[in-house]
Amino acid sequence: MEDVAKTYRTRRREVTALRELSLDIGAGEFVTVVGRSGCGKSTLLRLLSGLLPVSAGEIRVAGQRIDGPPRQARCVFQDYAQSLLPWKTVAGNVRFGLRHAYEPAEGGHDELVAHYLDLVGLGHAADRYPWELSGGMQQRAAIARALAARPQLLLMDEAFSGVDALSRAKLQDVLLHAWAEEGLTVVFVTHDIDEAVYLADRVVVLHPEGHGLLADVRTGLPRPRGQVVTRELPEFLHHRRELLHMVLD
Numbered sequence: 001m002e003d004v005a006k007t008y009r010t011r012r013r014e015v016t017a018l019r020e021l022s023l024d025i026g027a028g029e030f031v032t033v034v035g036r037s038g039c040g041k042s043t044l045l046r047l048l049s050g051l052l053p054v055s056a057g058e059i060r061v062a063g064q065r066i067d068g069p070p071r072q073a074r075c076v077f078q079d080y081a082q083s084l085l086p087w088k089t090v091a092g093n094v095r096f097g098l099r100h101a102y103e104p105a106e107g108g109h110d111e112l113v114a115h116y117l118d119l120v121g122l123g124h125a126a127d128r129y130p131w132e133l134s135g136g137m138q139q140r141a142a143i144a145r146a147l148a149a150r151p152q153l154l155l156m157d158e159a160f161s162g163v164d165a166l167s168r169a170k171l172q173d174v175l176l177h178a179w180a181e182e183g184l185t186v187v188f189v190t191h192d193i194d195e196a197v198y199l200a201d202r203v204v205v206l207h208p209e210g211h212g213l214l215a216d217v218r219t220g221l222p223r224p225r226g227q228v229v230t231r232e233l234p235e236f237l238h239h240r241r242e243l244l245h246m247v248l249d
């Protein structure tokens with residue numbers, strides 16, 4: 001992202017959500033984005049997803065300037081209840097994710113669908129409908145659908161926010177596992193500093209008034225991460241403290 005700005009124009013007023021934002025994300029990086037409510041996190045993600053056009057500056061994905069949803073990217077948003085198709089089973093929803101993505105090689109779609117459902121721990125629920133699942137399971141299905149399209153870039157906005165604490169910890173580990181397996185690049189927006197530090201190699205803090213970046217912190221915590229071990233590391237606590245001060249003060 002180079003000198004990106006986004007201004008929302010409604011009939012009554014203009015809101016500049018982001019300005020002078022430059023951010024270079026390397027292939028295979030896991031970046032989390034934090035910052036106060038209203039600082040432009042979701043805007044940043046919608047711009048990256050190509051769902052919203054920039055007002056100034058430019059965004060390139062794999063060297064190509066984007067002017068619509070990039071082929072390599074998939075998104076998972078917070079509202080899982082609305083993101084799955086209720087008339088399709090879990091497997092049907094994941095298969096739907098494969099639709100335009102690519103032609104499968106040997107084995108066809110069924111094998112891929114099973115693979116991604118197993119990856120998120122939903123192999124047993126393939127034939128159920130979304131409304132027969134818990135919130136955490138629905139969100140896992142949405143993640144499986146995104147992963148099944150074999151994106152290079154996975155964009156997630158508060159994707160685990162509506163889920164209970166234990167399921168959330170599980171989902172974090174499912175995502176880390178998938179990230180490691182698939183060689184993905186992940187940009188993950190969250191308001192939860194602990195989650196941001198736990199997941200990422202790099203935590204980006206947006207300026208509260210949307211003027212570019214407030215901080216760009218490379219944590220360097222060891223991998224693989226563990227819910228108990230990682231969260232007790234002195235480096236984890238250090239980054240957590242530093243970032244909390246940044247967003248709260």
Ligand SMILES: Nc1ncnc2c1ncn2[C@@H]1O[C@H](COP(=O)(O)OP(=O)(O)OP(=O)(O)O)[C@@H](O)[C@H]1O
Binds near residue numbers: 017036040044
């Ligand atoms: N469609 C829109 N039309 C007008 N203004 C908008 C629109 N979407 C967002 N904004 C404004 O842009 C700013 C940034 O919003 P954004 O949703 O990106 O923030 P956020 O960091 O994701 O906040 P939160 O943590 O609450 O989700 C806010 O001032 C918001 O009111």
Ligand SMILES: [Mg+2]
Binds near residue numbers: 041042043
């Ligand atoms: Mg938001």
